[in-house]
Amino acid sequence: MPMSLCSLYTKILIYKRSSKELERSIEPLARMTVSPVRAFLVLLCVYGVRCTNPVRVEIDQLKLLYQQMDAKLQEVAAENQRLKETVTRASHHANYSTIAFTARLSVDTELAAIETVKFDDLLLNLGSAYDPATGLFTARESGVYQLAVSLMSGGKEGYFVMSRNGNDGLSYLYTHSGIWYSSSSVLVVQLNAGDTVQVKSLYSPANLHQGKYSVFSGFLIK
Template sequence: MRSAAVFLALLLCLQWTWAQGESGEVTGTDAETEGGNRQEEVQFEIQGVRAAHDQSSSQTNISPDIWAELKELRDMAIEQKVELRNSKSKIEKLEQENAVLETRMSSSENEVAELKRENAATQARLTASESKNAVLEARMSSYEDVVKTLQRENKVLETRMSSSENEVAELKRENADRPKVAFSAGLTDAGHVGPFNTEITLKFSKVFTNIGQAYNPTTGIFTAPVRGVYYFRFTLWGGRPSAWMGAYLYHNEKKMTLSYDYNDEHTYISASNALILQLEKGDVVYLALYPGSGVFDDSFNRTIFSGFLLFAL
C-alpha cells in the first residue's frame, strides 16, 4: 500500500514537470538550467523511492518491473522536453518566415495599389483617346462626304470636259477639212492708172495675203476654190483733177456694184464698198475700171482689193 502511494506521488511530480515544459514560460539558458534541476530532482525522487522500496521490500511483495516502468516514464519525459524544444525552434522559424511573407505581401499590396492607380490613369487616357477618336471619326466622315461630293462633281466636270474636248476635236477636224481662203492686194506703185475708153480688169499686183492661192495677181481675178459664202471689199483712190474715178465689181459676168466719184477740185477722192456673195466652185470675182475714169495708187496702198471665205456650203 505504501509503494502505491509513492508511485502516485512520483507520477504527480512528472506531470507537474511536463506542465512546466509545455507552459513555455522559461526559454533559452534558463530552460536548460531548469531542465537539469528537474532531472536531478526526478533522479533524487527515484532514489528516494528506491530507498523506500528497499526498506519496505522485506514487508511487501511489489513487482520489480515498476522500476523499469519508472525509468521508461523518465525517458519519455526527457524525449517530450526535447521535442518541445524542437517544436519551439520550428515555430520561431515559421514565425520568421511568416514575417518575411508578410513583408513581401505588404510590398505586393503596394505594387497592386500602384498598378491600380496606373490602370486608372491609363483608363482615363484611354477614355480621352476614345473621345478624341470619336471626334476625329466624325470629322473624317464629314471629310469623306465632302470628298464624295467633290468626286461626283469631278465626274460631271470630266464628262463635260470630255464632251468639250470632243467638240473641240470635231471643230479641229472641220477646220482642218474646211478650205482656208483669204487674200488682199494693192493695185500698183506706179501712180495713175487710166483713164481708158473701155472697161479693163484691174490687176492688183501687190499681194499682201493669198491663203489658198485663189487670187491670181497676173489676171486680177479671184476664183472660188469651193462652194461657199465669201466676203469681198475694195477701196478706190483718185488723184486727177476734173476727172472721174470708178470701178465695177463683177461676179462672173454680172456687175454687182459700181463705185465712182468725180474730182471737181484739185484734190484726192476715194470710194469703197463691200459685198457678201455666195459662190459656186469655179466662180470668179474681179474689179473692172469704169470707162473714161482712172484710179491712183502708190507705195501707201491707196487702192486695194480683199476677200475671204466665210464658210463652205
C-alpha cells in the first residue's frame, strides 16, 4: 500500500497541478472527520479522474497522427510506382524515338532490272533502322517520316522507285543517259511500325555514280 500511494502521488506531481488548486482541494478534506489516508485517497480519486482525460486525448491524437502518416506513406508508395511506370515507358520510347539515317554508295554501282540499291556507306544510323546489307529502311515505330533520295547516273538511262513494303510506289525517279544526270525526291509519309522502304531500279539495267552523288536518308518527325 505505501508503494501504491507513492506511485499515485508521483502521478499528481507529473501532471503539475498548481499548489493553490491543491490547497483548495485539501482544505475541505481537512475539516472532515476522516482519517488522513482516506482523505488522501479521495484526493487521488478526484485528481485521477481529471488527469486521465488529457492522457486519453493525447493517445487519440497520436493514433490519428499515425493513421494520417500511414495514409500518406501509402500515397507516396503509389506515386513512386506511377513514376517507375512512367520512367519505364519513357525509357522504352527513347530506345526508338531517335530514328535517323543517311547512307550513300561507296562505289560506282551496276544494277540489274528490279534490283534494290544497297547504299552501303553509312554516315548516320540512329536507331539502327537502316540495313546497308539489304538496302531496307524499317520503321521502328508508327509515325510521320521524311524520306529523301538523290541519284546520279553513271551513264545509262535509269528508272527508279522509292517503294514501301516492296510494292507500294511512293516516289519515282528518272536519270537521263549520259554522265552527271541526276534525279532526287523528298517526301513526308506516314509509316506503320514494321513498314519497310527501299530504292530499286525498274524496267532495265542501270548504273549509279558513287559517293555524295547517290544518297538515301530519312528520319522520324513525330
